[in-house]
Amino acid sequence: MKGEIPPAQPPPGPPxxxxxxxxxxxxxxxxxxxxxxxxxxxxxxxxxxxxxxAAVLVGDAARGHYEDIARHQHRTRYETNATLTENAPxxxxxxxxxxxxxxxxxxxxxxTREGRTRHTRAEVEPxxxxxxxxxxxxxxxxxxxxxxxxxxxxxxxxVGWALLAAIxxxxxxxxxxxxxxxxxxxxNLSHWDTAWAETAPRWTTPM
Numbered sequence: 001m002k003g004e005i006p007p008a009q010p011p012p013g014p015p016x017x018x019x020x021x022x023x024x025x026x027x028x029x030x031x032x033x034x035x036x037x038x039x040x041x042x043x044x045x046x047x048x049x050x051x052x053x054a055a056v057l058v059g060d061a062a063r064g065h066y067e068d069i070a071r072h073q074h075r076t077r078y079e080t081n082a083t084l085t086e087n088a089p090x091x092x093x094x095x096x097x098x099x100x101x102x103x104x105x106x107x108x109x110x111x112t113r114e115g116r117t118r119h120t121r122a123e124v125e126p127x128x129x130x131x132x133x134x135x136x137x138x139x140x141x142x143x144x145x146x147x148x149x150x151x152x153x154x155x156x157x158x159v160g161w162a163l164l165a166a167i168x169x170x171x172x173x174x175x176x177x178x179x180x181x182x183x184x185x186x187x188n189l190s191h192w193d194t195a196w197a198e199t200a201p202r203w204t205t206p207m
Contacts, residue, residue, distance in 0.1 A: 032184040039180045047173035051166045059162030066154040073148035082108035082136045082144075084128055085119065091126035102126055108134070110142050118142030 085107045091099040103123035110118050122136045122144040137147045149157075 030188065032188055036181055036184050040177055043173045043177045043180075047170055051169040054169050055162040055166040058165035059158045062161035063154060063158035066149060066157050070149040070151075070154055076140055077137050077145055077148055078113070079135055079137050079147075080110055081133050082110045082120075082122055082138075084108050084124065084130050084132045084134070086130055088124050088126055088128040094127070099126055108136065108144070110136070110138055110144075112138070112140070112142045116142065120144045 088104045088106045091102055093099055102125075104126055105121050105123050106128075107119055108122045108124070110120060112118060118138075118141070120138065120143050122134070124132075124134050128134070137145050139145050
């Protein structure tokens, strides 16, 4: 309709900053802007250089650590037959995929390499009855334990620590960059306060 007032429009947002604006020459660029730009570049270069080295060093150290653990476990653990002394609970959903993955702790009887009979608790499949025999890993004292670490488990744990080292390096670099930016912003605010304290009296008109 002629003469109708158009609806109000929201004010436009601030214009987008040009790419790499801190590197471009302009009269409003401050020394702190250049310093922040160079600091960010330096942090990026350091992170890119240090992260792979940290990942390799930490991953290699972790691999050696877990290989020592695996060798010790192979020396002090062995697989043997164990006889159930009680019935294992039955799973509420027989034949299900969950039953195939479920294990219940029950008391079993084992004979150590020294010929001693020991009782310990081991996790077995659901529904097994007393006097059933299962294969379990035990320590030299006859206590049920987990199998020794495999080469795949050693490798995966070493890779995990290597990734954590790389991520930690990146996060440290990001924290340094953020802290530097915060310090420079506080410095800018301090300079603005000083400049305003010098400029404000010239703008003040006596009443």
